Each structure stands twice: as structure tokens, then as C-alpha cells.
Amino acid sequence: MVRRLVGFYEYGNALADLDQLVSLANEEDLEVIDEIISDRGEFDVYLTLPDKFTPQSESYSTSGAVSGTRGSGNEFRKSGLAWITALARVEFGAMVAGFTAEPNPFKDVTPDSHDYKSVMQLLMEGVAGHYSGLSKAPQFAKKGRARYKDATVQVALTLSRRARIARAMMAPLLAPGPSEYNPAQAYELAGYKSKLDEGQKRVNEDIKEFLATRRSAGTTSGTRRFVEGCASALAGERRELAAGTATVKRFPAE
Amino acid sequence: MRNKGWSTCLMAVLMVACATIAVENSAAQVPKKHLRELESNFLPAWRQGDNLTILTSLGKVVQRMSDDQVVELDKLFADDQMPKSAQILVEARLHLLQHGLEKKLPKPGLRELLLTLDNIDAEIQMVLEEVKLHGEKLEAATGNESFEEYESLIWDTHVLEQKIGASITLAEYAVFVRKIRDRFLRRELEPQQREILEKDYAVLGEELAETLKELGERETLVRITRLKFANNILANSDSLKDRYLATWALETDGRLVREDLTGEESDFSSPALNDPNLLTQLNEQVKAGAELAGEELIKKSGLLFTGLHWWMRGRYGMGTEAYGFLKSDKAVTSDAALFPLYMPEKTPIPTSRYSQSGAIPEIDRRHNYIWEWEYREVVSSRTTRTKDKVTDRRVTSETQLSRFY
Incomplete structure (x- = not known):
């Protein structure tokens, strides 16, 4: 189903071409390419970072030809090849995380890649946004559940997918590498991870409970679709267990 | 959205x-x-x-x-x-x-038909006026435009071709409802209403088809001019930036113009395109330009501009379903169905997401939204269990989204 998402095919093709270009380009080429991209406003990328992760200096966040310009709050305008590929990589990876069985959607994010810093900042922006949204969802944050079982699992399926995307985005941020986080930032990130893991576990329990109920109660055409969705959602959990990255212990690994 | x-x-x-x-x-x-x-x-x-x-x-x-x-x-x-x-x-019907x-559409009543036809006519006339202005703009071109200006001229032609294509669909619809028009024409009508219903859309359709052909020729002519310009840059400029742009223009225009000249259409209204030596001259220019650029630059400029083209489609493209987030379900099995997207007529320049006038693009990050389509589909499926007339009707379109699940 990921093929139906606008951006999957397009960003995938863009990365195939532009990554190959980077491998062939020399310093002079890269400088000129950044200039060509910066000349065209349609390739600008706006970045919004949370307070605690906003860099002190502009140079920290600039890897393109044009220096980052402060917008309102913690927003920066960026341009250049690294930001183009970084945005494509983050969007593509998020689609893979949410809609495929790929266990490591951001596997090509490595410290030696040309857009590593840009990708990390866009991932941070993404994680912060999803974390904030999920924290406000009662069912995810253990503040309440829907009145009807069907409604509960419906919301759980949705939240589960969002959490999968957020947690996949978090993986490269926590991976060993040239971390630029100070202790306070590292502590904050660990807090994000812990709460996202807990929330994912919570909604997965809702999904399992629904499955157990429906197995005995029979299904209508409506609930049959949810049952299929449940299987798909829990497959993510099984993959994590298989990869040794899961925090949920009760579900058997395949 | x-x-x-x-x-x-x-x-x-x-x-x-x-x-x-x-x-x-x-x-x-x-x-x-x-x-x-x-x-x-x-x-x-x-x-x-x-x-x-x-x-x-x-x-x-x-x-x-x-x-x-x-x-x-x-x-x-x-x-x-x-x-x-x-x-x-009109937009809903056209969509x-x-x-x-067309077979599923409710037959329009007199008022709706009048409104629709009147707007179809207005829409078509507006597009034809744009075509005229575009022609004047091309006539004013000096032949020494910058790459950006050439790109703009080509893009405008492309947009107009799409608009004329849509206008042809509108005119075809006006012809399609001829029997309904004839039925209403037997009634007593105001002169203005009669005029709208009696308009010959078949003739208008033929005019539009001719205009579409003319626009195709305009694009070919602009590309031939840009190709010469690119060759000149490659022969005389040391600027790597200019050479990147020129190489890409040479490769793209050379390929597309050759396709145009050797395609099914051989009787052009433009005398320049009927020149028997044109194709030979063009091949010579492309060959000379390619030698000046070198294989390495051809490869790199191709990767750059093709990659950027894909990126633009990912960033600003809209699919046919779910407010543009999704492509048709055929995309699951067909590679051909993966490609079509709606693209904005004018190239968007992004703004801050906090912009007072609304953020551009409206979807600043797709990952912030794609997960929730499941939820929207789920909400609609609950309504199927109700007997409420209103919500039952809603399900028709939303049920299609279940395939996305």
C-alpha cells in the first residue's frame, strides 16, 4: 500500500539520482550544485526545532550554500543539496516505517553520508512533532479510552502507526555516532523514547485485546478490516523483537 | 486541501x-x-x-x-x-x-445546465485569451533569454497545453449533453438562456484541438532556440554553473525536439518546423554540444536535474484521492499508475509554516499526516452501521479509502 502514498515513488527516485550524483561529484561540483539549488526558491526547506534542540550558532545547522536564516521562533530557512536529500530521506523513511515491513527504514542514515547533519535535524523536528501529538492523545498517554471497543481499536491502530513512524525516526538519533547532544538533550531524548515505547505498548495491548475478543465474537465486514489492520500493526512489534529493539516482552518473536 | x-x-x-x-x-x-x-x-x-x-x-x-x-x-x-x-x-462535474x-452523473436540470454551460464557455474563453497573451510574449522574446526565462516560457506552454486539454474535455461534455439541451430548447426560454443552449460546442472543440497543436509547435520552437543558446554557452563559457544548465538543456531539448520532428505529426503550421534541413541541423548541434560538454558533465547534470524533478513531484505533487495524499489504487499493481500527479500551475515558493497568509506548501511534511488517513477511514466505517441517511451517503467516497488500509 505504500506505493499509493504520494512521495514514496517520487522521493525514492530523487534519492536514487541525487545520491549517485553525490558519489560522482567533486568539491567544485557540489559548490555549484548548491548554488543552482539555492537560486531556486522552490527548493527551500523550513526547519523548526524544539527549544531544547535549537543550535546556538547558525554554523551548526548550515551545510548548504546559504546560511540558515532565523525565522519566527526556532524556525530556520535552509537550502542546498544536503537539505533536498535530507527531506526526501526523512519523508521516504517515514513512509517505509509506517507502511512496510522494513525493520530499519533509516538504515542509509550514516555519519559519513553528505547530508547526515541535515537528516538528523529533520528527524529531530519530526520526532518532536509526533511526540507532542501523541502525548496529547488520551489513549496513547493513558488518560482515557473510547467508549466502544471498535472505536478503541480504531484509534489504537492509528496511534500505533504514528508511534511506529516516530520511533523509527528516533532510532538514528539514538544510534552511536558523532552525537552533538549535551547531557540535558540526551536526557530529553531518552524521555521521548521511554514515553513513545510505553505508549506503543499501551495501544498494542488494546489491539491484542480487540483481537482476542473478536476471535470469539465473530466478525462483520467492518471489524474484519480492523482485524487485518491489527495483524499488520502487531507485525511491527514482532519485527522489533526479532531485531532485539523491542521493549514489549510478552509477544513471541517470529 | x-x-x-x-x-x-x-x-x-x-x-x-x-x-x-x-x-x-x-x-x-x-x-x-x-x-x-x-x-x-x-x-x-x-x-x-x-x-x-x-x-x-x-x-x-x-x-x-x-x-x-x-x-x-x-x-x-x-x-x-x-x-x-x-x-x-462545474468543478465537481468536471472532476x-x-x-x-459521466454515466454516473445525475442529469443536470435546466438551471444547472445553464450555469454549467455558461461557465464552461467562460472558462474556455479565458484559456484562449491566455494562449493569445502567451503568443504575444513569445513574439516579444529576443532569442537571448536566460535559462530561467526559457524554463518559464516552456513551463507556461506546458501549463496551457494542460488547460486546453481540460477545455477540450469540457467542450466534449457540452456536446455529450446535446440531447438534454435539445429537450430544454423545446421549452419557452429567455433569449439569453436560448443563446447559451444553442452554442455549437463541437466547433469550439475543433478550435481547441487546433490550439493544442499550435501550442505543441510553440514549445518545439522555444526548445530549438534554447538548444542554440545552450550550444553557445558550452562553446564560450567557463562557468561550471552555466555549463551544468546548458548541458541539461542540450540533452533535454535535443531529445524532445527530435521526438517532435520524427513523430506522427509531419505537417506543421509553422514554416520553420517544415524546413527539410531542420532535423539534420539539430542532430549536428546536439552532437557538437555533447562533445563540448563531455560525458561526465552529461551524466552529472542529468542526475541533478532528473533528481530535482522527482523531488519537486514528491514535495508539491497531489494524487487523485484522499485530498491528494494518495494515488489511485491502480498504483499498487501498475507502474504506469505510479506516475500521474497533479502539479501546481505556478511553481510554489515555500514559506514559514507560521505564515499569516498560510504555509506553502500546505503539507510541510507528509509524515505529519499520512498516518491519520487510517483514522479517517475508520471513522467513516463506523457510520456505515448507522441507518442515518446523511451518514450513509458520506460513506460512498470514504469507502474507497479502505483500500488504502
């Missing part, structure tokens, strides 16, 4: 309008029963992009109202930054036509 906030405001406006009707009881006011119909069926359909229900509900209401009442309704819509009722109907659903 449609703004969710407006519907709440419009509902409030409609409710106030209902109350106003009771007090004023004016013939120009939109009758209360029609406002209820709009609130129950049209508004949810508008919010969800369900064109069939939009057409059914709004078409029924417009058909039953007087001219003055339609004007009043359009004022209510305008208060909420919505298009006029005629435009909504369905473009998806090959």
Missing part, C-alpha cells in the same frame, strides 16, 4: 441565515429547507471531497431556487471563501468527468 475551519463557520452562517429567513421572509433569501439540505449533505461532502454528493445535493438546491436566491447563496459561500455555486458544480464517470 480544503480548510476544515470554514465548514464550522459556514454552518453558523447557514444557521443565522435560517433564523433570518423566519424574520424577513424575503423571496431573495435561501429557503430554510434548502439550507438544511446543504448543511446535511452538501457541507459534509464538500469537506470530504465527495464530488458525486456535492453535485447531487447542490445541484438539486440550485435547480429549485430563483436567480436572486442563487445570488444570496453565493454570498453565503463567499463569506466563507468558498467559490460560487456554479463553479462548485467526475475526468475520471470517466
Whole structure:
């Protein structure tokens, strides 16, 4: 189903071409390419970072030809090849995380890649946004559940997918590498991870409970679709267990 | 994407309008029963992009109202930054036509047909005027434009070709409803109404087809000019930036112009394109330019501009379903169905997501939204279990989203 998402095919093709270009380009080429991209406003990328992760200096966040310009709050305008590929990589990876069985959607994010810093900042922006949204969802944050079982699992399926995307985005941020986080930032990130893991576990329990109920109660055409969705959602959990990255212990690994 | 906030405001406006009707009881006011119909069926359909229900509900209401009442309704819509009722109907009908659903469309009543045909005519005339202005712009070109200016000229031609293509579909529809028009023409009509119904859209369609051919030739001519310009740059400039741009133009224009000249169409209206030596000259230019650029630059400029083209499609493209987030379900199995996307007519320049006038692009990150389509589908599926007439109708379009699940 990921093929139906606008951006999957397009960003995938863009990365195939532009990554190959980077491998062939020399310093002079890269400088000129950044200039060509910066000349065209349609390739600008706006970045919004949370307070605690906003860099002190502009140079920290600039890897393109044009220096980052402060917008309102913690927003920066960026341009250049690294930001183009970084945005494509983050969007593509998020689609893979949410809609495929790929266990490591951001596997090509490595410290030696040309857009590593840009990708990390866009991932941070993404994680912060999803974390904030999920924290406000009662069912995810253990503040309440829907009145009807069907409604509960419906919301759980949705939240589960969002959490999968957020947690996949978090993986490269926590991976060993040239971390630029100070202790306070590292502590904050660990807090994000812990709460996202807990929330994912919570909604997965809702999904399992629904499955157990429906197995005995029979299904209508409506609930049959949810049952299929449940299987798909829990497959993510099984993959994590298989990869040794899961925090949920009760579900058997395949 | 449609703004969710407006519907709440419009509902409030409609409710106030209902109350106003009771007090004023004016013939120009939109009758209360029609406002209820709009609130129950049209508004949810508008919010969800369900064109069939939009057409059914709004078409029924417009058909039953007087001219003055339609004007009043359009004022209510305008208060909420919505298009006029005629435009909504035409767009909904056109959208369905473009998806090959003409047999499913409700037959238009006289009022809706008049509004639709009148707007089709206005729309087509507007596009033809744009084509004329574009021709004047091309005539004023010096032949020494910058790459950016050439790109703009080519893009404008491409956009106009798309618009003429859409206009041809509109004209075809006007021909398609000829039997319905003939039926209404047997009635007593105002002279202005008769004029609208009697217009010969078949002739207009032929004119549009000719215009489309002319636009194709315009694009070929611009590309031939740019190709010469690119060759000149490659022969005389040391600037790597200019050479990147020139190499890409040489490769693209050389390929496309050769395709145009060797395609099925061989009888061009432009004398320049009928020159028997043109293809040979063009091949020589491309060969000379390629030698000046070198294989390495050809490869790198190709990767750069093709990659950027894909990126633009990912960033600004819209699919045919789910407010543009999704492509048709054929994309799951067909590679050909992966490609088509709606692209903005004017190249967008991104703004801050906090911009007062609205962020560009509206979807700043796709990952912030894609996960929730499942939820939207789920919400609609709950409504299938109700027997409520209103929600039953909503399901028609939303059920399609279940394939996304």
C-alpha cells in the first residue's frame, strides 16, 4: 500500500539520482550544485526545532550554500543539496516505517553520508512533532479510552502507526555516532523514547485485546478490516523483537 | 486541501441565515429547507471531497431556487471563501468527468445546465485569451533569454497545453449533453438562456484541438532556440554553473525536439518546423554540444536535474484521492499508475509554516499526516452501521479509502 502514498515513488527516485550524483561529484561540483539549488526558491526547506534542540550558532545547522536564516521562533530557512536529500530521506523513511515491513527504514542514515547533519535535524523536528501529538492523545498517554471497543481499536491502530513512524525516526538519533547532544538533550531524548515505547505498548495491548475478543465474537465486514489492520500493526512489534529493539516482552518473536 | 475551519463557520452562517429567513421572509433569501439540505449533505461532502454528493445535493438546491436566491447563496459561500455555486458544480462535474464517470452523473436540470454551460464557455474563453497573451510574449522574446526565462516560457506552454486539454474535455461534455439541451430548447426560454443552449460546442472543440497543436509547435520552437543558446554557452563559457544548465538543456531539448520532428505529426503550421534541413541541423548541434560538454558533465547534470524533478513531484505533487495524499489504487499493481500527479500551475515558493497568509506548501511534511488517513477511514466505517441517511451517503467516497488500509 505504500506505493499509493504520494512521495514514496517520487522521493525514492530523487534519492536514487541525487545520491549517485553525490558519489560522482567533486568539491567544485557540489559548490555549484548548491548554488543552482539555492537560486531556486522552490527548493527551500523550513526547519523548526524544539527549544531544547535549537543550535546556538547558525554554523551548526548550515551545510548548504546559504546560511540558515532565523525565522519566527526556532524556525530556520535552509537550502542546498544536503537539505533536498535530507527531506526526501526523512519523508521516504517515514513512509517505509509506517507502511512496510522494513525493520530499519533509516538504515542509509550514516555519519559519513553528505547530508547526515541535515537528516538528523529533520528527524529531530519530526520526532518532536509526533511526540507532542501523541502525548496529547488520551489513549496513547493513558488518560482515557473510547467508549466502544471498535472505536478503541480504531484509534489504537492509528496511534500505533504514528508511534511506529516516530520511533523509527528516533532510532538514528539514538544510534552511536558523532552525537552533538549535551547531557540535558540526551536526557530529553531518552524521555521521548521511554514515553513513545510505553505508549506503543499501551495501544498494542488494546489491539491484542480487540483481537482476542473478536476471535470469539465473530466478525462483520467492518471489524474484519480492523482485524487485518491489527495483524499488520502487531507485525511491527514482532519485527522489533526479532531485531532485539523491542521493549514489549510478552509477544513471541517470529 | 480544503480548510476544515470554514465548514464550522459556514454552518453558523447557514444557521443565522435560517433564523433570518423566519424574520424577513424575503423571496431573495435561501429557503430554510434548502439550507438544511446543504448543511446535511452538501457541507459534509464538500469537506470530504465527495464530488458525486456535492453535485447531487447542490445541484438539486440550485435547480429549485430563483436567480436572486442563487445570488444570496453565493454570498453565503463567499463569506466563507468558498467559490460560487456554479463553479462548485462545474468543478465537481468536471472532476467526475475526468475520471470517466459521466454515466454516473445525475442529469443536470435546466438551471444547472445553464450555469454549467455558461461557465464552461467562460472558462474556455479565458484559456484562449491566455494562449493569445502567451503568443504575444513569445513574439516579444529576443532569442537571448536566460535559462530561467526559457524554463518559464516552456513551463507556461506546458501549463496551457494542460488547460486546453481540460477545455477540450469540457467542450466534449457540452456536446455529450446535446440531447438534454435539445429537450430544454423545446421549452419557452429567455433569449439569453436560448443563446447559451444553442452554442455549437463541437466547433469550439475543433478550435481547441487546433490550439493544442499550435501550442505543441510553440514549445518545439522555444526548445530549438534554447538548444542554440545552450550550444553557445558550452562553446564560450567557463562557468561550471552555466555549463551544468546548458548541458541539461542540450540533452533535454535535443531529445524532445527530435521526438517532435520524427513523430506522427509531419505537417506543421509553422514554416520553420517544415524546413527539410531542420532535423539534420539539430542532430549536428546536439552532437557538437555533447562533445563540448563531455560525458561526465552529461551524466552529472542529468542526475541533478532528473533528481530535482522527482523531488519537486514528491514535495508539491497531489494524487487523485484522499485530498491528494494518495494515488489511485491502480498504483499498487501498475507502474504506469505510479506516475500521474497533479502539479501546481505556478511553481510554489515555500514559506514559514507560521505564515499569516498560510504555509506553502500546505503539507510541510507528509509524515505529519499520512498516518491519520487510517483514522479517517475508520471513522467513516463506523457510520456505515448507522441507518442515518446523511451518514450513509458520506460513506460512498470514504469507502474507497479502505483500500488504502
